[in-house]
Amino acid sequence: MRRLSSWPGRxxxxxLPVLAVVGCAEADTVxxxxxxxxxxxxxDFRIVVTPGHIxxxxxxxxxxxxxxxxxxxxxVRSRRSHxxxxxxxxxxxxxxxxxxxxxxxxxxxxxxxxxxHLAPGRYELFCNMAGHFxxxxxxxxxxx
Amino acid sequence: xxxxxxFRPFAARGRRPILAILLTFAAFSTVSxxxxxxxxxxxxxxxxxxxxxxxQRTLAERYVKEVLLAREGARVDPRFTASILARSAxxxxxxxxxxxxxxxxxxxxLSSATDATLRAQLGQERRLVVDLTNxxxxxxxxxxxxRVPLTAHExxxxxxxxxxxxxxxxxxxxxxxxxxxxxxSSTDRNINHLIVLQAVLGxxxxxxxxLLGWAxxxxxxxxxxxxxxxxxxxxxxxxVLGTEGCRYVSRSVTRMVDRGEAELLxxxxxxxxxxxxxxxxxxxxxxxxxxxxxxxxxxSAGEWRHLExxxxxxxxxxxVRGVVLNARDVxxxxxxxxxxxxxxxxxxxxxxxxxxxFRDRLDQxxxxxxxxxxxxxxxxxxxxxxxxxxxxxGHDAGDQLLSEVARRFKHVVRESDTVARFGGDEFALLxxxxxxxxxxxxAERLLDGVxxxxxxxxREISLGASIGIVLDPGSGHSEELVRxxxxxxxxxxxxxxxxxxxxCPEMARKAGELLGIEHELRLGLQRGEFSLHYQPEFELATxxxxxxxxxxxxxxxxxxxxxxxxxxxxAEATGLILLLGEFVLREACLQAAEWRRxxxxxxxxxxxxxxxxxQLGNGTLxxxxxxxxxxxxxxxxxxGLEVTETAVVEDGIAxxxxxxxxxxxxxxxxxxxxxxxxTGFSSLGQLRHFPIDMIKVDGSFVQGAVDDxxxxxxxxxxxxxxHALGLVAVAEGIESEGQLSSLQDFxxxxxxxxxxxxxxPADQISEFLATQRTALVDPDAAVA
Numbered sequence: 001m002r003r004l005s006s007w008p009g010r011x012x013x014x015x016l017p018v019l020a021v022v023g024c025a026e027a028d029t030v031x032x033x034x035x036x037x038x039x040x041x042x043x044d045f046r047i048v049v050t051p052g053h054i055x056x057x058x059x060x061x062x063x064x065x066x067x068x069x070x071x072x073x074x075x076v077r078s079r080r081s082h083x084x085x086x087x088x089x090x091x092x093x094x095x096x097x098x099x100x101x102x103x104x105x106x107x108x109x110x111x112x113x114x115x116x117h118l119a120p121g122r123y124e125l126f127c128n129m130a131g132h133f134x135x136x137x138x139x140x141x142x143x144x
Numbered sequence: 145x146x147x148x149x150x151f152r153p154f155a156a157r158g159r160r161p162i163l164a165i166l167l168t169f170a171a172f173s174t175v176s177x178x179x180x181x182x183x184x185x186x187x188x189x190x191x192x193x194x195x196x197x198x199x200q201r202t203l204a205e206r207y208v209k210e211v212l213l214a215r216e217g218a219r220v221d222p223r224f225t226a227s228i229l230a231r232s233a234x235x236x237x238x239x240x241x242x243x244x245x246x247x248x249x250x251x252x253x254l255s256s257a258t259d260a261t262l263r264a265q266l267g268q269e270r271r272l273v274v275d276l277t278n279x280x281x282x283x284x285x286x287x288x289x290x291r292v293p294l295t296a297h298e299x300x301x302x303x304x305x306x307x308x309x310x311x312x313x314x315x316x317x318x319x320x321x322x323x324x325x326x327x328x329s330s331t332d333r334n335i336n337h338l339i340v341l342q343a344v345l346g347x348x349x350x351x352x353x354x355l356l357g358w359a360x361x362x363x364x365x366x367x368x369x370x371x372x373x374x375x376x377x378x379x380x381x382x383x384v385l386g387t388e389g390c391r392y393v394s395r396s397v398t399r400m401v402d403r404g405e406a407e408l409l410x411x412x413x414x415x416x417x418x419x420x421x422x423x424x425x426x427x428x429x430x431x432x433x434x435x436x437x438x439x440x441x442x443x444s445a446g447e448w449r450h451l452e453x454x455x456x457x458x459x460x461x462x463x464v465r466g467v468v469l470n471a472r473d474v475x476x477x478x479x480x481x482x483x484x485x486x487x488x489x490x491x492x493x494x495x496x497x498x499x500x501x502f503r504d505r506l507d508q509x510x511x512x513x514x515x516x517x518x519x520x521x522x523x524x525x526x527x528x529x530x531x532x533x534x535x536x537x538g539h540d541a542g543d544q545l546l547s548e549v550a551r552r553f554k555h556v557v558r559e560s561d562t563v564a565r566f567g568g569d570e571f572a573l574l575x576x577x578x579x580x581x582x583x584x585x586x587a588e589r590l591l592d593g594v595x596x597x598x599x600x601x602x603r604e605i606s607l608g609a610s611i612g613i614v615l616d617p618g619s620g621h622s623e624e625l626v627r628x629x630x631x632x633x634x635x636x637x638x639x640x641x642x643x644x645x646x647x648c649p650e651m652a653r654k655a656g657e658l659l660g661i662e663h664e665l666r667l668g669l670q671r672g673e674f675s676l677h678y679q680p681e682f683e684l685a686t687x688x689x690x691x692x693x694x695x696x697x698x699x700x701x702x703x704x705x706x707x708x709x710x711x712x713x714x715a716e717a718t719g720l721i722l723l724l725g726e727f728v729l730r731e732a733c734l735q736a737a738e739w740r741r742x743x744x745x746x747x748x749x750x751x752x753x754x755x756x757x758x759q760l761g762n763g764t765l766x767x768x769x770x771x772x773x774x775x776x777x778x779x780x781x782x783x784g785l786e787v788t789e790t791a792v793v794e795d796g797i798a799x800x801x802x803x804x805x806x807x808x809x810x811x812x813x814x815x816x817x818x819x820x821x822x823t824g825f826s827s828l829g830q831l832r833h834f835p836i837d838m839i840k841v842d843g844s845f846v847q848g849a850v851d852d853x854x855x856x857x858x859x860x861x862x863x864x865x866x867h868a869l870g871l872v873a874v875a876e877g878i879e880s881e882g883q884l885s886s887l888q889d890f891x892x893x894x895x896x897x898x899x900x901x902x903x904x905p906a907d908q909i910s911e912f913l914a915t916q917r918t919a920l921v922d923p924d925a926a927v928a
Contacts, residue, residue: 044268045298045315068264070322089307090314107326108261131314134307136299 034058034115038141040125042106043067045132047125047139056120056144063103063112071127071137073103073112078122078140083133090130120144161359169352176345183338190331192252196232196242197327200269200320203229203245204276204313211280211309222284226277229316233270236323237263259330265323271296272319276312283309381451381473383413385429386459386466390414400473402444416442429467432457438474450475491565493543494550502564502572506622509576513618521583521615523573524629525553525590528608528641530569533600535799541601548600549607552593556586572626580615580646587611587644595642608642610634615646628652662718664700665711669723673699676731677903680912681752681874681896684888689916691750691784693896694732695903696724716758725759726768733776733783735906740782744913750815752784757791760802769809780813784837788819792834803834810835817874821862839866841892843877849890850882860890867891 036054040047044067063073076083076097084093100123103112118141126138203225210222228243235242239256257263278292282305289305298315300308375382375394382394390413398405401416408416417425421439428437435455440448453471458464489501497505506522513520527549534542546569553563553571562574573590575583594609612633614625632647635654639645668674674696681691698706715721736751759765773780791802810816817838841862848855859875866873875887878897887895904912 044296044319068261068268069319070325090311108264130318131311132318134300134302134311135315136301 034060036060036118037062039064040073040139041066042071042073042127042137044069045127045135045137047073047127047137049125049139049141052140053142054118056118059116059118059143061101061103061114061116063106063114065106065108065110065112068108070105070107070129071132072105072129073101073125074099074128075101075116075123075125075141078124083124083126083138088130090134092126092128092133094128118143159363162356162363165352165356165359169349169356172345172349172352176342179338179341183334186334187331189255190327193236193254193257194324194327194331196236196252196254197266197320197324199242199245200229200232200236200273201317203232204273204316204320207276207280208309208313211283212306214284222280226273226280229273230270230277233266233273237266237270259326262323262326262330265319265326268296269316269319269323272298272312272316276309276316279305279309279312379473381453381469381471383453383469383471384458384464384466385413385425385469391466400443400449401441418442418448425469428453428455428469432459432467437469438478447475449473450478491567494547494565496550496554496571497562497564499564499566499572502562502566502574503622503626505562506574506625509574510616510618510620510622510625512576513616515618516577517617518577519579519615519617521573521575521578521586521613522625522629523575523583523587523590523644524566524612524626524633525571525573525594526610526633526637527569527571527594528610528637530607533605533607537601537603544600545598545605545607548598549594552596553590556589556593572629578615583613583615584644584646587613591642591644610636610641611644612636613644613646658714661711661714662720664702665698665715665718665720665724668698668700669720669727671701673701674724674727675699675905676728676735677905678735678751678909679896679903680901680909680916681894682900684875684884684892684895688746689913690746690748690894691752692909693752693754693786693903694728694735695754696728697905712756716756719758721756721758722762722764725756726772728753729768729772730775733772733778736782737776737778739910739913740778742910742914744910744917748782750782750784752786752815752817754786754819755791757788757802760787760791760805761799763801763805765805766808769814770812780809781815784815784817785809786817786819786840789821792818807835810837820876836869836871838872838874838894840874840876840896843875843897846875846877846883846887846897847879849886850880856886859887859892863887863890863892 035057036059038054038059038061039050040061040063041050042063042065061073061075063071065071074092074094076099084096085091086093100118101114101116103114106112120143123141123143124138125141126133207222207225207229210220210225213220214222228245231240232242234240235252235254237257239254242252242254244251257266275292275294275296275298279289282289282292289308290303294300296315298312300311302308302311376396378394379396380394381397381400382392383390383397384392389410390408393405393408393413397413398408401408403412403416406412414422414425418440424437425439428434433455436452437455438450438452440450443449450473451471452474453469456468456470458468459466489498489504490496491498506520509520512518530542530545533545546565550563550565550571553573557563557573557575560576564572564574566572573586575586578586590611591609594607597604597606599605610633612629612631612635614628614632616625620628628647628651631651632645635647635651636643636645645651677695677697678692679695680689681693682688683690696708696712698708698711700706712721715724732751732753736745736749739745739749740747755765759768769783769785772778773783785806787802787806792799792806806816815837816835817840818834818836819840820842821839839862841859845855845859845862849859850856863873863875872893873891874894874896875883875892876896878884878887878895878899880899883897884895884899901912
């Protein structure tokens with residue numbers, strides 16, 4: 001048997017198993033990939049959700065801040081009534097709601113991601129920085 | 145072509161890498177300092193900006209309160225707060241002066257914002273401030289706030305004007321806060337960058353420091369290696385002496401003494417020094433001088449080596465703290481100097497002091513005698529008969545004899561006395577603190593010592609000596625003493641040799657006269673005071689002139705006519721006889737040639753010249769004779785040489801040389817006669833082998849031939865002997881007819897004497913010869 005003495009040969013012996021392991025890992029990730037990708041564009045003072053209707057299940061929420069100010073995003077199931085406002089009159093009372101997902105402060109030109117499992121239903125997305133919700137930063141998402 | 149690499153031990157090593165490293169270090173430091181200053185300044189400015197930005201939040205809230213209070217009728221000025229808000233927002237965005245808030249702070253100068261994100265936030269803030277203040281103004285003026293245009297894309301749907309104002313204030317506050325955060329995070333980033341930069345620069349500086357240290361170590365090592373190689377390979381010896389003894393020795397020192405360095409340090413080195421040199425080395429070590437010292441060190445072979453050291457005082461030098469001796473081994477040079485000094489002051493044959501050293505010691509002895517009043521004595525000793533030994537047995541035998549005599553002299557004298565050899569067979573003795581009686585006793589012992597036989601070259605030889613003595617109480621000079629001793633020595637010789645004479649002034653007078661004659665002889669030769677007289681020789685049978693004897697005469701301008709018997713011995717003693725003899729030969733040949741050319745003499749006329757033993761033994765006689773003959777164009781057969789009996793039969797080299805010289809000249813045709821025959825001790829057998837043509841019977845026999853039967857018998861026998869040997873017999877000193885008659889009876893061939901003619905000057909003899917010639921041709925004319 002010919003001995004592999006040259007360095008390309010040895011490199012092949014090392015690289016091939018590594019590639020095999022990485023390939024398996026990719027396959028695993030692909031099997032658990034979210035069903036939907038929800039792109040949320042936030043800016044002063046507007047939230048645009050694309051698409052507005054997705055199937056239920058695993059989803060990935062990608063928040064991109066196009067505005068000059070910092071923003072956040074909170075996802076809650078829609079209720080029949082309006083979202084409750086705190087006594088300051090400027091912010092939504094988060095403690096009275098169950099947030100499905102939260103993306104904390106996204107800096108201008110920044111991107112925030114979160115994975116979430118969405119059951120069928122209607123959801124509301126809003127920025128709860130002081131006055132932002134009141135200034136119009138909220139949007140809707142329909143699942144199922 | 146390979147690059148030449150010079151060996152430069154004193155060159156500054158590693159300068160370039162060190163310089164490069166230092167420059168790098170300097171560059172790092174500069175970058176570090178500049179970036180620190182820049183970052184700090186920017187941070188200071190940003191702090192001001194943050195402060196103003198943060199103040200906007202407070203002002204927005206304060207504005208809302210003041211609007212609400214104003215509506216209630218309170219005495220407040222919301223418009224002033226609105227103006228501060230607006231001017232501050234402008235200053236934050238485009239640069240300028242942010243106005244002060246009374247009672248709070250001072251005005252702040254700001255630069256315009258450059259960061260895009262920050263500008264966007266501040267732009268939004270300015271729009272919100274406008275919307276806020278417009279809304280506030282509408283509320284204060286009781287106008288509908290819903291109609292106030294909104295510029296910051298806010299979508300306000302609430303009906304409550306106060307809530308609307310508060311939301312706008314919250315939005316303004318929020319964006320101001322975020323702008324301040326952006327600035328703060330930007331500052332944090334800058335500070336983080338600065339920290340990273342400083343860390344990198346610090347690491348690079350550390351690396352540069354390490355490199356610098358490494359380069360310095362390398363350079364020092366190379367430098368040290370160069371010097372070490374120079375010192376260790378050098379044969380020069382380096383010693384450093386400090387107050388606590390030896391502090392350093394080079395490898396060459398340890399090699400020389402074959403001891404370890406540890407043994408030599410401290411007191412070890414001093415232990416190897418010669419005790420006489422210890423003080424000099426200690427003095428050099430203690431005082432740092434003198435600049436050069438010579439000392440001796442005991443080497444591994446147990447020899448004292450002389451070291452010549454250059455002393456360098458480095459006691460004040462921080463890293464040396466001692467006196468450095470840079471030494472060379474000069475033993476061979478010193479030995480050579482001692483040898484040369486010894487040679488310069490000693491006689492190589494006998495090892496005795498020579499004339500120079502003797503004179504030096506005599507000077508010292510004179511000085512001592514002057515102080516002490518004691519007498520000193522100088523004895524000058526000349527060996528009698530040494531010349532004969534040298535000539536007959538050769539110079540080696542002569543040298544042996546001199547060595548033996550020197551040994552005996554040394555044996556006789558005291559340790560403190562000086563025996564010297566002046567050269568040849570002349571010795572000198574210096575005695576100190578002596579009386580005349582003691583000196584005489586010394587002289588007698590010396591004579592006895594010399595007289596003892598010595599076995600040299602298989603022969604038993606006994607010598608005599610002539611000793612001149614001078615005694616002095618220290619008043620004289622060394623030159624005078626030696627000269628006086630010399631005079632006394634010659635007096636001893638004159639008095640018969642084998643004895644001593646003590647100098648007295650009368651001797652000096654006589655000696656002075658002799659010296660005077662010698663001097664005048666030399667001058668006389670130069671001035672032409674010498675001339676030749678000629679005494680004719682007659683054939684007894686025919687009365688015809690057959691030859692003439694040339695006789696030297698000296699007409700001194702101060703002494704008048706000086707007899708040859710007076711000046712010839714002096715000329716012999718001083719060697720002047722050689723020059724005089726040459727003069728006689730030259731003149732006689734010229735005169736003979738002239739007579740011949742003038743036709744005054746017969747073709748067989750021989751001119752005879754006396755030759756001294758010194759001339760014969762000198763070895764130049766043949767050359768001188770040939771030269772004289774050639775100069776005069778005289779045939780050799782017309783020149784005769786008269787030599788003494790003793791000169792011919794002398795033993796030794798001089799006698800042999802004389803005989804060889806005469807044989808050669810005889811073969812050339814020159815006639816040879818034995819002068820004063822009968823007075824010497826010639827062996828008749830020897831005479832047979834000599835190249836002789838004629839013998840001259842001494843005048844003392846001739847003059848007694850008439851009255852003394854013994855002289856008559858001797859004369860007759862001498863004539864017969866000459867004839868028996870085939871030689872011509874000549875009788876000298878014929879003064880009477882009776883003598884002539886007897887000689888004719890004996891059959892003597894030729895005669896010479898006052899009876900025939902006295903010696904005459906050249907002009908007179910020429911006339912005499914002319915007369916004789918005429919008589920021969922015309923006998924009547926001669927009678928007339």
